[in-house]
Every structure is written in structure tokens, then in C-alpha cells.
Amino acid sequence: MHKLLIIDDDKDICLVLSRFLTKNNYEVNVAHKGEDGLQLLRSNQYSAILCDYRLPDHTGVEMLRKIKLLQPSAAVIIITGYSDVRIAVETFRYGASDYVTKPLYPDELLVTIRETIAKNEKRNQVERAEPAVEDKAKGTAPRKNVYANNNYIVGKSIQSQTVQKYIELIAPAEMSVIIHGETGTGKEFVAQSIHQFSKRSDKPFIAIDCGALPKELAGSELFGHVKGAFTGAISDKPGSFEVADGGTIFLDEIGNLSYENQVKLLRVIQERRIKRIGATKDIAIDVRIIAATNEDLNKAVKEGRFREDLYHRLNEFKIQLSPLRERKDDIMVFGNYFLEKANQSLNKNVTSFSPAVTDQLSNYYWHGNLRELNNVVKRAVLLTTGDTIESDSLPHEIIQSNSATVTAGALVEDNVGLLKSIAGSAERQVIIEVLEKVNYNKSKAAELLKIDRKTLYNKLKLYSINA
Numbered sequence: 001m002h003k004l005l006i007i008d009d010d011k012d013i014c015l016v017l018s019r020f021l022t023k024n025n026y027e028v029n030v031a032h033k034g035e036d037g038l039q040l041l042r043s044n045q046y047s048a049i050l051c052d053y054r055l056p057d058h059t060g061v062e063m064l065r066k067i068k069l070l071q072p073s074a075a076v077i078i079i080t081g082y083s084d085v086r087i088a089v090e091t092f093r094y095g096a097s098d099y100v101t102k103p104l105y106p107d108e109l110l111v112t113i114r115e116t117i118a119k120n121e122k123r124n125q126v127e128r129a130e131p132a133v134e135d136k137a138k139g140t141a142p143r144k145n146v147y148a149n150n151n152y153i154v155g156k157s158i159q160s161q162t163v164q165k166y167i168e169l170i171a172p173a174e175m176s177v178i179i180h181g182e183t184g185t186g187k188e189f190v191a192q193s194i195h196q197f198s199k200r201s202d203k204p205f206i207a208i209d210c211g212a213l214p215k216e217l218a219g220s221e222l223f224g225h226v227k228g229a230f231t232g233a234i235s236d237k238p239g240s241f242e243v244a245d246g247g248t249i250f251l252d253e254i255g256n257l258s259y260e261n262q263v264k265l266l267r268v269i270q271e272r273r274i275k276r277i278g279a280t281k282d283i284a285i286d287v288r289i290i291a292a293t294n295e296d297l298n299k300a301v302k303e304g305r306f307r308e309d310l311y312h313r314l315n316e317f318k319i320q321l322s323p324l325r326e327r328k329d330d331i332m333v334f335g336n337y338f339l340e341k342a343n344q345s346l347n348k349n350v351t352s353f354s355p356a357v358t359d360q361l362s363n364y365y366w367h368g369n370l371r372e373l374n375n376v377v378k379r380a381v382l383l384t385t386g387d388t389i390e391s392d393s394l395p396h397e398i399i400q401s402n403s404a405t406v407t408a409g410a411l412v413e414d415n416v417g418l419l420k421s422i423a424g425s426a427e428r429q430v431i432i433e434v435l436e437k438v439n440y441n442k443s444k445a446a447e448l449l450k451i452d453r454k455t456l457y458n459k460l461k462l463y464s465i466n467a
Contacts, residue, residue: 002047002117003027007037007063008079009056013104017050020106021113034058034066041070047117048075050100053091064094069214075120077112079104092183092371095212099375101395108382115345153189153337155330159322163190166319171197176269176314178254179292181321184369187292188252190319195248200288203247206240211253218261219277223268229278241274245285254291254314255300259307266310289314324366324373331362331373338374339389342381351387357394364398365426401426428463431456435465 004026008014014030021028029044031037034055041049049067053060060078067076078091078099091099097116100109154164170177171194179187188207195205213221220229224239240249251257257265268274269289273282291314300306324331335353343350353361357380366372380393391399431449438444446456459465 001025001027003029003044004113005029005031005037005040005044005046005049007031007034007049007055008052009033010052013079013102017104017106017109021110024110026113034063037063038066038070041067046071046074048077048097048113048120050077050079050113053078053080060091060096061094064091064096065214068095068212073120073124075116077116092209095209105379105383108379111346111378111382153334155327155333157322157327157329159327160330163319163321166317167193168197170194170317170319172199173317174288175316176288177290178297178315178318179290179321180297180318181292181294182323182369183294184371185321185323186370187294187321188250190321191248191250191290191292194290195250195288198248198288200247204244205248205250206244207250207252208240209252211256213256215258218258219264222261223264223274223276224279225277226279229276233278236276239274239276241268241285241287242276242283244287246287248288248290251289251291253293255293255295255297255306259305262307262310266307266313269310269313324369325364328362331366332358334370334373335361335377338377339381341374342378346378346382348381348384349387350381350384350389353389354391356391357389360391360394360398364401367426397426427459428465431459431463432465 004021006014006017006028008030009032011032014032018028018030029040029046031040034057037049037051049071051060051063051067055063058066060080064076064078067074075097076095078096079102080099081102097120098112100112154160167190177191177194179190181187191207192205195201208222210218219225220233220237220239222239222241224237224242225233227233227235268285268287271282272286273284275282297306297311297315301308301311324334332353335358339350339353342348361373361376368375376395376398377389379395380389383393384390431445434445434448435442438448442453442456446453449456451459
């Protein structure tokens with residue numbers, strides 16, 4: 001029986017979920033504060049943790065970091081309000097497995113929990129299975145299985161076609177690549193595709209999320225350690241670079257790598273050698289590096305947070321991924337792909353989207369990009385009883401966003417030059433939250449939103465916000 005931990009300050013939600021999940025053969029513990037949840041984590045082992053993003057004593061990111069230190073192998077599902085989807089998507093950088101939005105639908109949540117636990121167990125099995133591979137230079141060394149995904153989908157937008165052209169051009173080369181784009185735009189899929197088209201395709205592809213690596217463990221994860229190097233090092237452990245020898249290593253959210261480990265990474269690139277923590281001898285390696293980030297590394301260099309020499313070493317070729325909202329031609333391409341995936345995982349036979357749903361999906365802002373689209377489609381398939389997805393299966397926020405866009409569009413027509421673009425209901429919600437935070441001080445709100453007062457007043461009028 002799988003054991004779950006729910007951390008949420010809403011006692012009603014905890015009670016309902018606890019009863020429902022217990023009936024579905026899960027053992028459930030509940031905590032209403034972050035510290036109470038962490039205390040339970042110190043004395044129990046869990047298959048999955050459902051953690052509210054907004055707790056009285058901790059943020060979701062703070063909880064994720066502590067959970068991953070206490071139980072790194074457990075799956076973590078973030079519970080959040082729909083207005084916080086952008087924030088929830090960011091938690092993937094820190095090790096979240098998935099997120100669900102309030103209001104919670106028990107059947108949908110149950111599917112998410114089952115799928116998340118299954119995927120997490122499979123990943124843990126892969127990491128534990130380290131078959132010996134004969135290496136002439138090093139003797140017998142343990143290897144992790146290659147992570148590969150052959151379901152790379154090419155969109156039909158101009159941006160997607162350009163990216164595909166770049167992938168085909170750069171893949172056969174040995175150049176390092178930086179992939180830049182918002183969270184959820186498919187950076188890892190692009191990296192996998194580069195690897196699959198390269199001469200290294202029969203060698204390992206190892207993906208590392210630098211944002212989820214605790215600072216004190218990053219060196220061991222990347223470069224390995226020898227027995228006795230530090231407390232808890234009970235045996236020799238090869239690092240990810242050693243495991244990826246001959247293949248490709250994907251460093252996601254490279255900007256989160258500590259300065260100390262940036263120095264070590266630069267040495268690896270320059271000398272093509274690594275040294276395990278506590279070891280006295282170097283190990284020669286041959287690895288192609290693909291890095292990804294959702295932040296401006298040029299700005300990080302100027303601010304002294306990222307080494308300039310490392311940036312230039314990594315930036316031999318750069319691929320820019322556009323957010324989904326800027327390539328509307330791709331939305332239904334991926335929507336139909338996610339529909340097929342959802343049918344398979346949920347054992348359903350939903351065949352299409354209604355014209356109204358197609359229009360609503362095509363005009364939504366998609367803060368979470370492909371990851372958010374995948375979740376929305378999966379939820380819609382779960383709720384659909386016929387063979388076509390209708391509007392009532394979409395989250396209320398998407399329907400509301402499209403209504404707001406129509407209203408705002410009419411206002412723009414009546415007020416030429418008022419705004420050049422409309423962000424949708426999500427932008428309206430963010431403005432309201434910021435205003436509440438600063439007690440409706442418009443100057444402070446404009447400063448936090450990084451816009452001028454005139455723009456703020458225009459947006460208040462546009463979205464009918466009574467401030």
C-alpha cells in the first residue's frame with residue numbers, strides 16, 4: 001500500500017482528500033503546517049507528498065527544497081490556485097513531479113497520483129539499476145540507463161520549423177548548445193532531439209535539473225564521490241558526467257548552478273577530465289554538453305551570478321524557444337498529441353475537440369506553455385463522457401479568460417492605442433493580487449509590476465478593476 005502525505009492548511013480539503021484516498025487503498029497522513037509535514041517526513045517514508053503552495057509558515061519552493069533533502073526519491077505534487085499556475089510551473093525547477101489546481105476533482109487527482117507514483121517509481125528503478133559496463137580506461141564502472149523520448153513533436157508554426165532546422169544543423173556537430181525559453185516550452189525535448197540526430201545517439205543521454213540540486217549535493221551528483229569523502233558517502237558513486245561518457249549531458253536551468261560548481265564545470269569543459277569528490281586521480285571523459293535556461297544569462301553575467309568564461313564556453317550555439325502563446329499554429333498540433341496520450345493513460349476514446357474548445361484553447365495565454373496544455377487536455381479527457389471535448393470540460397479560468405479577451409477587445413476598439421496586447425484574465429488576477437498586497441497603493445503596485453502609473457491605470461480600466 002502506498003503511503004501519502006497531504007500538507008495543506010485547509011482542514012476541509014485535508015479531510016475530504018484523506019477519506020477519499022483512504023477508500024482508494026492509500027495510507028494517508030495529514031499536516032496543516034509546513035513544519036508539521038517536515039516532522040512527519042523525518043519519521044515516515046512516503047510514495048508521494050501533496051503540498052499546498054501557500055502555507056502559513058513556508059512557501060512551496062521552501063517546502064520542495066526541504067522535502068527533497070529529507071526524501072529525495074518521493075514524488076511531490078503541488079496544490080495551487082489556478083491564478084498561481086505560473087508559480088506552480090516554476091516549482092518543476094526545484095523537483096516537483098506535477099501540480100493540481102483548486103478546486104480539486106477527486107477522480108482527476110486520483111489519476112494524477114497514480115500516474116505520478118508510477119513514473120516516479122520507474123525513474124527510481126532506473127537510477128538504482130546501474131549495470132556494470134566494461135570501460136578500458138576505468139575498468140568496470142556502474143552506468144545509469146539512458147533516458148530517451150522518441151515522441152518529439154514538430155509544430156507547424158514558423159518558429160517551430162526554424163527550431164527544427166537548427167536541430168538538424170547542429171546535431172551532427174560537437175558544439176555545446178544553450179536552449180533558452182520559458183518553463184514548459186519543451187527545452188528537454190529539443191535537447192533529446194539534438195542527441196537523437198547526433199553521432200552520439202547510441203550513447204547515454206543524461207538529464208540533470210540544476211535547479212533541483214541542493215547546493216551541498218550538486219558536486220557529488222555531477223562529478224561523483226569516493227567512499228568516505230563525506231558523511232553518508234558509504235560507497236563510491238559515479239557522477240552524471242562519468243555516466244554520460246561518450247554521450248550527451250543535459251543541464252537544465254544551468255543558471256541555478258552554484259558559483260563553486262560553475263568553476264568545476266568550466267574545468268571539465270576545458271580539460272575534458274573530472275575528479276570525484278575525495279578522489280586523488282582525474283578521470284578522462286568525452287561528453288557533449290547541452291544547457292538550458294529560462295533566465296537571461298547575459299544579465300546574470302553582468303550581475304556576477306554566472307561566470308562569463310563559462311557562458312561563452314557553453315554558448316557555441318543558441319536555440320531560442322518561443323512561448324506557446326506566440327505560436328498559435330502549434331497549439332492544436334500539440335493539443336491533439338496530448339489528446340492521444342490522455343486516451344491511452346486514461347483508457348478513454350475521446351476523438352476530437354469541439355469548434356468552441358478549439359477556439360478557446362487557441363486564444364488562451366498559456367503561462368505554463370506545453371506543460372499546462374498537457375494538463376488541461378488530460379483533465380478535459382477525464383471529464384468528457386462522449387467522444388468530443390466540450391467547453392464544460394475546460395477549467396473555468398480558460399473560459400473566463402476568453403470572455404475577458406472579447407470584452408477587452410471591444411474596449412480597445414473604442415480606445416485606440418489603449419493597449420497593444422491583452423494578457424487575459426491571468427494578468428487581471430495578478431494586478432488584483434499586487435494591489436491587495438500593497439493596500440491599493442497604485443504607485444507601489446506599478447513599481448512591483450514594472451510598469452508606469454499610466455499603464456496601470458489603463459489596465460485597471462481595461463479589466464474593470466475597481467481600485
